[in-house]
Amino acid sequence: MSIDAKGIYQAIEEMRAKAPVVHNITNYVAMNNSANALLAIGASPVMAHAEEEMEEMVGIASALVINIGTLSEAWISSMFEAAHQARIRGIPIVLDPVGAGATSYRTQTAKELISSEPPTIIRGNASEIMALVDEKTKTKGVDSAASSHDALAIARKISADNNCVVCISGETDYVVQKDKVIKIYNGHPLMTRVTGLGCTASALCGAFAAVENDAHVAVAGAMAVMGIAGEMAAQKAAGPGSLQMHFLDILYHLSQDDISQRLKIEE
Amino acid sequence: MSIDAKGIYQAIEEMRAKAPVVHNITNYVAMNNSANALLAIGASPVMAHAEEEMEEMVGIASALVINIGTLSEAWISSMFEAAHQARIRGIPIVLDPVGAGATSYRTQTAKELISSEPPTIIRGNASEIMALVDEKTKTKGVDSAASSHDALAIARKISADNNCVVCISGETDYVVQKDKVIKIYNGHPLMTRVTGLGCTASALCGAFAAVENDAHVAVAGAMAVMGIAGEMAAQKAAGPGSLQMHFLDILYHLSQDDISQRLKIEE
Amino acid sequence: MSIDAKGIYQAIEEMRAKAPVVHNITNYVAMNNSANALLAIGASPVMAHAEEEMEEMVGIASALVINIGTLSEAWISSMFEAAHQARIRGIPIVLDPVGAGATSYRTQTAKELISSEPPTIIRGNASEIMALVDEKTKTKGVDSAASSHDALAIARKISADNNCVVCISGETDYVVQKDKVIKIYNGHPLMTRVTGLGCTASALCGAFAAVENDAHVAVAGAMAVMGIAGEMAAQKAAGPGSLQMHFLDILYHLSQDDISQRLKIEE
Numbered sequence: 001m002s003i004d005a006k007g008i009y010q011a012i013e014e015m016r017a018k019a020p021v022v023h024n025i026t027n028y029v030a031m032n033n034s035a036n037a038l039l040a041i042g043a044s045p046v047m048a049h050a051e052e053e054m055e056e057m058v059g060i061a062s063a064l065v066i067n068i069g070t071l072s073e074a075w076i077s078s079m080f081e082a083a084h085q086a087r088i089r090g091i092p093i094v095l096d097p098v099g100a101g102a103t104s105y106r107t108q109t110a111k112e113l114i115s116s117e118p119p120t121i122i123r124g125n126a127s128e129i130m131a132l133v134d135e136k137t138k139t140k141g142v143d144s145a146a147s148s149h150d151a152l153a154i155a156r157k158i159s160a161d162n163n164c165v166v167c168i169s170g171e172t173d174y175v176v177q178k179d180k181v182i183k184i185y186n187g188h189p190l191m192t193r194v195t196g197l198g199c200t201a202s203a204l205c206g207a208f209a210a211v212e213n214d215a216h217v218a219v220a221g222a223m224a225v226m227g228i229a230g231e232m233a234a235q236k237a238a239g240p241g242s243l244q245m246h247f248l249d250i251l252y253h254l255s256q257d258d259i260s261q262r263l264k265i266e267e
Numbered sequence: 268m269s270i271d272a273k274g275i276y277q278a279i280e281e282m283r284a285k286a287p288v289v290h291n292i293t294n295y296v297a298m299n300n301s302a303n304a305l306l307a308i309g310a311s312p313v314m315a316h317a318e319e320e321m322e323e324m325v326g327i328a329s330a331l332v333i334n335i336g337t338l339s340e341a342w343i344s345s346m347f348e349a350a351h352q353a354r355i356r357g358i359p360i361v362l363d364p365v366g367a368g369a370t371s372y373r374t375q376t377a378k379e380l381i382s383s384e385p386p387t388i389i390r391g392n393a394s395e396i397m398a399l400v401d402e403k404t405k406t407k408g409v410d411s412a413a414s415s416h417d418a419l420a421i422a423r424k425i426s427a428d429n430n431c432v433v434c435i436s437g438e439t440d441y442v443v444q445k446d447k448v449i450k451i452y453n454g455h456p457l458m459t460r461v462t463g464l465g466c467t468a469s470a471l472c473g474a475f476a477a478v479e480n481d482a483h484v485a486v487a488g489a490m491a492v493m494g495i496a497g498e499m500a501a502q503k504a505a506g507p508g509s510l511q512m513h514f515l516d517i518l519y520h521l522s523q524d525d526i527s528q529r530l531k532i533e534e
Numbered sequence: 535m536s537i538d539a540k541g542i543y544q545a546i547e548e549m550r551a552k553a554p555v556v557h558n559i560t561n562y563v564a565m566n567n568s569a570n571a572l573l574a575i576g577a578s579p580v581m582a583h584a585e586e587e588m589e590e591m592v593g594i595a596s597a598l599v600i601n602i603g604t605l606s607e608a609w610i611s612s613m614f615e616a617a618h619q620a621r622i623r624g625i626p627i628v629l630d631p632v633g634a635g636a637t638s639y640r641t642q643t644a645k646e647l648i649s650s651e652p653p654t655i656i657r658g659n660a661s662e663i664m665a666l667v668d669e670k671t672k673t674k675g676v677d678s679a680a681s682s683h684d685a686l687a688i689a690r691k692i693s694a695d696n697n698c699v700v701c702i703s704g705e706t707d708y709v710v711q712k713d714k715v716i717k718i719y720n721g722h723p724l725m726t727r728v729t730g731l732g733c734t735a736s737a738l739c740g741a742f743a744a745v746e747n748d749a750h751v752a753v754a755g756a757m758a759v760m761g762i763a764g765e766m767a768a769q770k771a772a773g774p775g776s777l778q779m780h781f782l783d784i785l786y787h788l789s790q791d792d793i794s795q796r797l798k799i800e801e
Contacts, residue, residue: 286674307774307775313636316606
C-alpha cells in the first residue's frame with residue numbers, strides 16, 4: 001500500500017473482503033468501542049484474555065492488540081503468553097501502553113512486554129511514550145501531560161532499539177520508524193473528550209497491520225483513517241456523545257474520496 | 268403466548284408491567300448493551316459474577332443468562348454455581364456459547380455447562396452450535412464460518428439430547444425444539460456490524476422466558492423482536508453506530524402494530 | 535460555590551479549567567459511560583483496579599469513586615486500599631453501594647467500606663441506602679423497591695454516624711448532611727431506562743467534590759447537573775438509546791443559562 005488515499009483505501013477494501021481476525025486484550029472501558037470500530041472498518045474482532053485460550057485464539061488471528069488500560073496480574077500473564085504466541089506465528093503485535101508514567105505498575109508492565117516480546121507497533125500519547133524511557137515523565141492519569149513533539153527523540157530511540165514502529169498520537173500524529181517520521185495532521189479536538197478513541201486507534205493499527213506488511217505504512221494508514229473519520233464525525237456531532245456514534249457510521253462508509261479530500265500527511 | 272404479533276406483544280406488555288429481574292453473567296463487551304436492551308424492553312437487568320453472591324442473586328431473578336464471551340476461571344465457577352441455583356429454583360437458563368469452536372477452552376466450558384447444568388435455551392451462530400457436537404467445526408473468532416441451515420441437524424440433536432430449545436441465529440433464525448422448527452426471517456445485514464447484538468438476543472431470550480413458560484415460544488418471540496427492531500433501526504441508521512442507538516429507542520417503543528407489520532415467521 | 539445556577543456553573547468552569555483526575559473503581563457495565571460523562575463535564579477520568587497501583591493512582595487523583603456494581607474479591611481489596619490511600623491524602627471518597635440489599639455480599643462490602651474507610655459521600659437509590667442500616671430491606675436487583683422519602687430518616691442516621699453526605703437518588707433527590715436536607719426535583723423518568731446513569735451520578739459527585747470542599751454543596755451540584763442534563767436530553771431523545779447520547783452532548787455544552795432556567799432545588 002502507498003501512503004496516499006488510494007493506498008489507504010485499498011487496505012480498507014482488503015479488510016472488508018478478508019475480515020481479518022484481530023485479537024484484542026484490551027481494557028474494560030474501550031472494549032465495546034474498539035470491537036465496534038473493527039467491525040465498522042471490516043475486520044473481525046475477538047476479545048479474549050484467559051491464558052488457557054491464548055495459543056489457540058492467537059492461532060486464528062491476523063494481528064494481536066495489547067492494551068494495558070485496566071491491568072491485573074492474570075491479564076498480564078495472558079498478555080505475555082499472547083505476545084509470545086504472536087511472535088512465534090509472525091503476526092503483528094500492537095502495544096498500547098495506556099497510563100504508562102501514571103503508575104510504576106503500568107510503566108513496568110509496558111517495558112517488560114517490550115523487552116521480552118518486542119511489539120511490531122507501539123502507539124501512545126506523548127507522556128506514555130516518554131515514560132517508556134524517561135523515568136521522570138509523569139502521565140496525568142491516562143491523559144498526556146507532554147506535547148507530541150517533545151516525545152519525538154524518545155520515539156526514535158525506542159524504534160531503533162526495538163526495531164518497531166512507534167506512533168505518538170496527539171494534535172499531530174508522529175509515526176516513527178527509526179529516522180523516518182510520517183506526520184499526520186488529521187483529527188479534531190473533540191475526539192479527546194470521547195473515552196477510548198486512543199484505544200480504538202491502536203485497534204485499527206492492528207487491523208491495518210493485518211493486511212499490510214510494512215508496519216510503518218500500516219500505522220500511518222490507521223492514524224490517517226482515525227483522524228479523517230474523527231473530523232467528519234465532529235462536523236456532524238453536537239458533542240462527544242454523538243461524535244462516537246457518527247465516528248462508527250463514517251468508518252463503515254469511508255470512501256476513497258473521503259480520504260483523498262481530507263488527508264493531511266507529510267513524509 | 269401465541270407466536271404471532273398479538274402473543275409477542277402481550278409478552279412485552281407483561282415484561283413492562285412486571286419488570287422481571289434477568290441475571291446476566293455475560294462478557295465485558297456486551298454488558299452495557301445487553302443491560303440497556305433489557306431495560307428498554309421492560310425487564311430489570313442485573314450483572315453479577317462473584318461466586319459469593321450467585322445463590323442470592325439467582326434467588327431474586329426470573330431468568331439466568333450465561334454468556335461465555337470473555338471467560339476466565341473465576342467466572343466459570345460462578346457460571347456453574349449460578350446455573351445450579353437456577354436449576355434448583357426452576358427458572359429458565361439461557362446459554363450463549365460465544366466463540367465455541369474458536370478455542371477448546373470455550374468449547375469445553377460450553378459442553379460441560381450443558382452436560383452438568385442443562386440450559387433451557389442455547390442460542391448461538393451456526394459455527395458455535397455445530398462446535399458443541401462436531402469437534403471439527405472451526406469458528407472464525409466469534410463470527411460464524413457456517414450457514415444456519417448447515418447447523419440444523421445438529422441443533423435438533425442437541426435439543427433432543429438435552430431437552431432444551433436451540434436457536435441458531437443468522438440471516439434466518441432457526442428455533443429448534445426436537446423436531447419442531449420455527450423459522451424467523453426478520454433482521455438486517457447491518458446488525459452483523461454491531462458488536463454484541465447476538466449477546467443482546469440471548470439476553471432477550473432470558474427476558475421472554477421469564478414471562479413465558481414455553482421456551483420454544485419464548486425464544487421465537489425474542490428473536491422476532493430482535494429482528495424487527497433491528498430492521499426498523501437499520502432503516503433509520505446511517506451506519507452501525509446509529510443502528511445500536513435506534514435499536515434501543517425502537518425496542519422501548521415497540522408496538523403490536525410494528526410487530527404485525529413486519530413479522531416473518533414460519534412454523 | 536453557592537447552590538444556585540451561578541455557583542454550580544462556576545464549579546463546572548473550574549473542572550473544565552483544571553481537569554481534575556477522578557479515579558474510579560467502578561463496575562464493568564458503567565465504566566464507559568462514567569468515563570465519557572467525566573470527560574464531557576471537563577474532568578480527567580481514570581479507571582484502575584489493580585491493588586499494585588492503587589497508591590500511585592490515588593496519589594495523582596483529586597477524588598476517588600468506588601462503585602460495587604460488579605464485585606469480586608480482588609476488586610474489594612483494591613477498593614479498601616484505594617479508600618485508605620484517599621483518606622491519608624485527604625481527597626474526597628464517593629461510595630456507590632450498587633445492589634446493597636440484593637445480596638449480603640454487596641451489603642457487607644458496602645458496610646465494611648463505610649466503617650473502615652468512611653466515605654465523604656454515599657450515593658444510592660432508596661433501597662440501597664436503607665439496606666446499609668436495615669437488614670430487612672430487599673433491593674430488586676439493582677433497582678430500588680422503596681421510595682426516596684422512606685429512606686430519609688435512615689440517610690440522616692448514616693450521615694450523622696459517619697460524618698458524611700448521603701444522597702438518595704430517585705424522582706426527588708435528597709442530599710442529606712445530618713439534619714440538613716437539600717431536595718432536587720430535576721430529572722426525567724426515561725433516565726431509569728438507561729443503564730449506569732446512577733453510576734454516572736456518583737462519578738459526577740466525585741468530579742464536583744474535586745473542586746468544591748463542602749461535600750453537601752458538591753453533591754447537590756452534581757445531582758442538579760445530572761437531572762438538568764437528563765431533562766434536556768429526554769426532550770431531544772426518541773428513547774433510552776438516544777437519551778444516553780444526548781446526555782453526553784448536553785453535559786459537554788452545559789451553560790449557566792441551561793442551569794438557571796431549569797434548576798428546581800429546595801434547601
